[in-house]
Amino acid sequence: xxxMPVGLSRDLPPKRVMRASVGGxxxxxxxxxxxxxxxxxxRCPHRGMALSHGFVRGNALACLYHxxxxxxxxxxxxxxxxxxxxxxxxxxxxxxxxxxxxxxIWVDTTDTAKPGMLTEPLDPLRSLIAEVSEAAVExxxxxxxxxxxxxxxxxxxxxxxxxxxxALLTNPLGPNRTQVTVLTSPGLSLQTRLxxxxxxxxxxxxxxxxGTGGA
Amino acid sequence: xxxxxxxxxWYPVADAACLARGPRKTRLLGTDLEVLGPFDHPVVTDMGGxxxxxxxxxxxxxxxxxxxxxxxxxxxxxxxxxxxxxxxxVVRVKCSPLRAVENFLxxxxxxxxxxxxxxxxPHTEVAAYKAEIREDVDEVWATxxxxxxxxxxxxxxxxxxxxxxxxxxxxxxAVLYKTCPPRPEAxxxxxxxxxxxxxxxxxxxxxxxxxxxxxxxxxxxxxxQEIFLQDRSILENQRPVKLPLDPKLxxxxxxxxxxxxxxxxxxxxxxxxxxxxxxx
Numbered sequence: 001x002x003x004m005p006v007g008l009s010r011d012l013p014p015k016r017v018m019r020a021s022v023g024g025x026x027x028x029x030x031x032x033x034x035x036x037x038x039x040x041x042x043r044c045p046h047r048g049m050a051l052s053h054g055f056v057r058g059n060a061l062a063c064l065y066h067x068x069x070x071x072x073x074x075x076x077x078x079x080x081x082x083x084x085x086x087x088x089x090x091x092x093x094x095x096x097x098x099x100x101x102x103x104x105i106w107v108d109t110t111d112t113a114k115p116g117m118l119t120e121p122l123d124p125l126r127s128l129i130a131e132v133s134e135a136a137v138e139x140x141x142x143x144x145x146x147x148x149x150x151x152x153x154x155x156x157x158x159x160x161x162x163x164x165x166x167a168l169l170t171n172p173l174g175p176n177r178t179q180v181t182v183l184t185s186p187g188l189s190l191q192t193r194l195x196x197x198x199x200x201x202x203x204x205x206x207x208x209x210x211g212t213g214g215a
Numbered sequence: 216x217x218x219x220x221x222x223x224x225w226y227p228v229a230d231a232a233c234l235a236r237g238p239r240k241t242r243l244l245g246t247d248l249e250v251l252g253p254f255d256h257p258v259v260t261d262m263g264g265x266x267x268x269x270x271x272x273x274x275x276x277x278x279x280x281x282x283x284x285x286x287x288x289x290x291x292x293x294x295x296x297x298x299x300x301x302x303x304x305v306v307r308v309k310c311s312p313l314r315a316v317e318n319f320l321x322x323x324x325x326x327x328x329x330x331x332x333x334x335x336x337p338h339t340e341v342a343a344y345k346a347e348i349r350e351d352v353d354e355v356w357a358t359x360x361x362x363x364x365x366x367x368x369x370x371x372x373x374x375x376x377x378x379x380x381x382x383x384x385x386x387x388x389a390v391l392y393k394t395c396p397p398r399p400e401a402x403x404x405x406x407x408x409x410x411x412x413x414x415x416x417x418x419x420x421x422x423x424x425x426x427x428x429x430x431x432x433x434x435x436x437x438x439x440q441e442i443f444l445q446d447r448s449i450l451e452n453q454r455p456v457k458l459p460l461d462p463k464l465x466x467x468x469x470x471x472x473x474x475x476x477x478x479x480x481x482x483x484x485x486x487x488x489x490x491x492x493x494x495x
Contacts, residue, residue, distance in 0.1 A: 042454075049449060053452055090466075091466055
């Protein structure tokens with residue numbers, strides 16, 4: 001399984017926890033108070049609770065069920081039911097590769113995360129989920145006009161929308177479910193970014209309309 | 216044959232309040248059932264019209280779909296004078312019936328899941344207690360448990376250290392004895408009776424037998440419902456959905472002694488319905 005984009009760095013500020021998925025693997029991604037990021041199997045080794053429901057205390061992620069703390073390395077550092085116990089090193093989460101580049105969080109469930117290289121500098125716009133296949137999202141991108149003009153493919157997964165450059169990074173979540181991370185040319189005005197964000201919504205609606213009809 | 220074992224236990228399928236609203240279409244161990252009132256003369260059938268035995272105990276209507284049912288467990292306190300019996304309705308939970316029971320046996324989650332009611336930080340420590348399989352009665356018991364609780368019951372005026380005892384008389388039922396705030400020498404009885412709709416889906420019927428003559432019925436039931444809705448947010452997010460009986464799959468600590476005994480007891484009896492085993 002290659003590295004996959006699972007969301008935007010700015011949507012995960014310090015002390016936040018989010019749920020992600022790569023190749024069917026349920027994942028928790030969280031950021032410590034010190035800004036460090038980690039991605040693990042979304043499961044507390046104690047009683048199987050989803051860690052994505054947990055909360056960050058300092059630089060540890062605490063499970064919602066019994067408050068067990070796990071530090072960045074995945075090792076359990078504190079068990080509230082036994083405050084004086086130093087938890088054995090054998091209690092730890094299952095860790096995955098995670099890295100950030102160009103404002104995008106990349107996760108790899110089998111190796112160190114290697115972000116997809118962009119051929120030019122781009123800024124993150126938004127992340128969204130469409131209830132269709134990856135192919136249907138790409139097809140809809142070719143047929144959803146932005147301000148009257150059709151996006152033109154310009155190689156390496158990039159599109160030209162007039163003078164704006166745009167990249168769609170896709171993470172297939174299932175046969176009919178795709179996470180889409182959208183990046184654009186840097187330095188756009190807020191107004192343009194809002195218009196592009198609305199275009200993303202239209203793209204999703206078009207993809208879902210045709211994807212469902214054609215299935 | 217996990218279904219075969221499970222089919223010979225009795226399960227709750229209705230209470231008086233739900234039957235008063237009309238027939239109840241429900242499911243037990245994967246079999247669709249219809250329960251018809253009145254509560255004192257009920258009829259339980261499957262979709263083919265086959266009738267199943269019924270009995271009314273602990274304010275619930277119980278049935279079994281097995282050919283050779285074991286007797287329904289006894290809760291002797293139910294017959295003690297002065298106790299108020301409170302059926303608390305039903306909570307549907309998408310989880311293994313066994314995970315629902317195990318969660319009921321757990322105190323370490325109180326400060327995090329029932330914050331400000333059954334527990335609160337920094338009072339998180341679980342002191343050593345005794346958990347055992349009692350061979351004479353073939354039940355799981357946990358005794359000598361105490362825990363600080365900000366609002367132990369509707370009748371509690373403030374935080375108290377509550378004493379707890381747990382009893383597991385059947386794989387899908389658990390009885391809790393806990394300090395009764397207005398009568399510290401007595402113990403309130405709180406039970407959950409779990410109706411396994413399937414191995415991964417259940418209806419939980421909480422029931423109480425309390426020394427509390429002042430709180431109105433709706434408030435008592437509401438208190439218990441709130442607790443169970445908080446538990447549901449946990450129970451529907453555990454993976455695997457079925458309860459693992461292999462101790463290597465989920466790491467316990469000393470606070471989980473009751474859970475360890477419960478899992479061992481299930482394994483010993485072959486009560487695998489809702490459990491993750493080598494066979495499943």
